Amino acid sequence: MQTDVATPSRRPQFGLQPTLAWTAMLGLVFFSLLCILAHAGGLLRLAYPAGALAVGLFLFRRYPVLYLGFAWWLAFLTPFVRRLIDFQSGWVDPSPVLLAPFLVMMLTGLTFVQHFPRYLRQDGLPFILSAGGVLYGMLVGLIKYPPTAVVVPLLNWLAPILFGFHLFVNWRSYPAYRQNLERVFLWGVLVSGAYGVLQYLIAPEWDRFWLINSKSIAFGTPEPLGMRVFSTMNSPGPFATVMMAGLLLLFSSQSMLRFAAVGVGYLSFLLSLVRSSWLGWVVGVVMYIPSLKPRLQMRLIVTILVMAICVIPLVNMQPFSGAIAARLQTFSNTQNDVSYNQRLEGYGQILGDALAEIPGNGLGFVLANDSLGSNDSGILSMLFNLGWFGTIPYLGGMILLFFSLFRGTEGRSDPFVSASRAISLGVFAQIGLGSSTLALSGVVMWSFAGIALAAQRFYRQQQLLSEVGSE
Template sequence: MKSFSSQWSDHFSSQRFNPAALARWVESLGGLLAIAIFVVVNGGLMVAGGGKILNVLYPATALIVGLILYPRRDTLYLGFVWWIMFLSPFVRRVADWKAVWTDPSPILLAPSLVIFVSLLTMVRFLPRMKPQETLPFLVCLVPVCYAFLIGILKNPPIEVLVATLNWFSPLLLGFHIFTQYRQYPAYQHSMKRIFVWGSLVMGSYGIAQYVVAPPWDCSWMINTEINTNGIPQPFGIRVYSTLNSPQPFACAIKAGLLILLEQIGPISLVASGVGYLSFLLSSARSAWVSWAMSLVTYFTLLKASAQVKLVAWVTFAATLVMPLLVSEPFATVIQDRLKSFQDIKGDTSYDDRITTFNSAFDASIFEFVGNGIGKDAFAGDHGILSMLYSLGWVGMLTYMAGLFLAFYKLLRCQGKWKSTSIALFTSIALGTVQQIISNMAIIGVLGCIMWGFIGIALAGDRYHEWRSREL
């Protein structure tokens, strides 16, 4: 038997200096320091009322931090992308409230600018990867590039530039996540953690927004004159939390709530409570349908034992939320919105939707060439018709074919790997794509959520293939 000193010597020799590990630690520390400086500087300007400076500094420093984090190839860049997306509209509202109303606001460009850093991923990986691996992304990229060229010819350059960021960002984000498949365990854990904490933060603020109606939110609603967000007073707002409107917020928190179905712990419990309440207060019916569709899809993709656990957790979540549904000041607004499913014609927005649908249909149905990027005639409503208007028939059908290829590949791999995480990510993406019927779900926040979860699900499939060959 070895002596104590010999054992200690062996242990010490096994803990040899590892330059690579130290370099990774220093890189991560540098990334965290960059994020901390970004938060302190921009947070200080928000508190001090430096809205005019924020309009320039916030997107510029966000891009710089993105460039610092990107080469590290860890999950810090991914986390920064999602949190910038979640919080930038809130930053804009506070900045404008403290200073001068600015529209359009450069602050809202920050998420797309940070995501566009990952264009380097496409440049690096597309030539190296097999076409069949990247086919869904390539097929969807072609009509978007085509619409960009048409937009340059038909539409104002500034509008085309801003819209280009909106259209390309989801595809770039999804492709970047997919190419990091060798780090899939870390990436899928990071995605879950981001959306759990996102549900807690956005859900909590959403309830406060409904009850208190913060002055920066009310000021923004008055200036934008967007009636669909409710009335700028306590208990009158359709909750949109830190985002710009109820649909993007509901889509983001929907993803978090579905991820919370497999999480256990006090944070998850609180996040579920505030998340479901704010989700219902958003009154976003298409997001509610999307959540239900994702839940049913997830259930069908699970094994029998996992299905039992899911039913138990959904029952528990329903028990948690039900008291809130029958308690004022929340009950009336939620119940009235739920009743509108039974009497859709009784809904005050029904006539407006029919009118806008008819005008969108007339403007789009014969668009074979399309009007290109930069001309959004329908303000993000009627997703299929908006795609048809921008991409034309050929472009829209090509894009839909790319989505079909992505989901065909994901659904085909479910039985092969029996991964609950891949099933969950696939379900979230599939539920989001359903929103194309009523919302422009391929761009902006909705598009990033759809393609982000397509990317992580495809990365999981590719990771398991890679590991099976390595073993």
């Protein structure tokens, strides 16, 4: 396999190198743009995921670092591409376009198969346990439902685990992967945050079209100043999770672009009105600061103060302050919070049924007449889909994962490691309020956990080499 994983230079690189890889990626971009301009959305619905998978496979084999960035940008932008296609060529749900990022991430299943025996008794056990729980749910689902009903849930459950495992086992490439993730999320926050603010102010026609046809009442009204921001992503929840991760990473960024990213990032993050992600961000910050050396703590506190100076005037400016302030007030006034009360009532109605699921219903299960929505709780989703037989290894793998994450001290000298741990825990902390371990939110959690574990192995190896060299 040709590698592009040598430790990168700190000097900025402006050329699109390697040429062959960028030709493949830009080819997909220009082909998609051409189809949209030519109103050939029907063709693009199938060509887009097929083309993304072909490019992803090429990058996976030849340019692994670029593959990582390509997969993330697909996750960030594919729902936006879907909305443009539907706006031009008619509403289709479910849309095959949305499969693209998860099909590309499933390529890391090749890494899982290759390294499974070696890491069974090593630090890879959390990923293997959780993947085993998902595969159990898949088998039950295939017995009970048509295979087509199991495909999308399998991608949502399994792709995040495989993607995180891929980052972990490629620990030797940690410096290059770290730089790639920092760059991807810097630009991701900037682009998605800026579009999110624009979406709130003008409500583009394709976003209004999607909101009307999806009948997602909880996402606001299809008019300017009426939407809960979801930016280029599929709904406010995954968008807020991605922004939470990016904003935590920006604390350690040295790029001058970080100040622009912070402004639009925090504003759109708050306009998403996703309280669980707001709480996840607080959990992340609380975990992040104490894990650093005192010198880095002071630098981080100064950075937070500078960011606050940039953000607070924007948040208190009309027309943004009204929606944000009203949502913040729900933390102290739960009696009039319809969403909170519905969720509480739903838990009371179906929690007993969920706890009684021993074998589970399998992936593809949809709870009939669900006032809460099994997707509104990761705990209920686990119990209904996996049962206790699948939930025990799946949840046990995650608990073991966090135990492994926080036993090392690498984060005290590497802020990226501390941020990665904080991001993973911040996402996991939302499990009672949403399916935070699945789909794009799950990719965020498992990926940053995977790269934090990779950092542990990388620094241990560096220390061993240093000790050998000093003898």
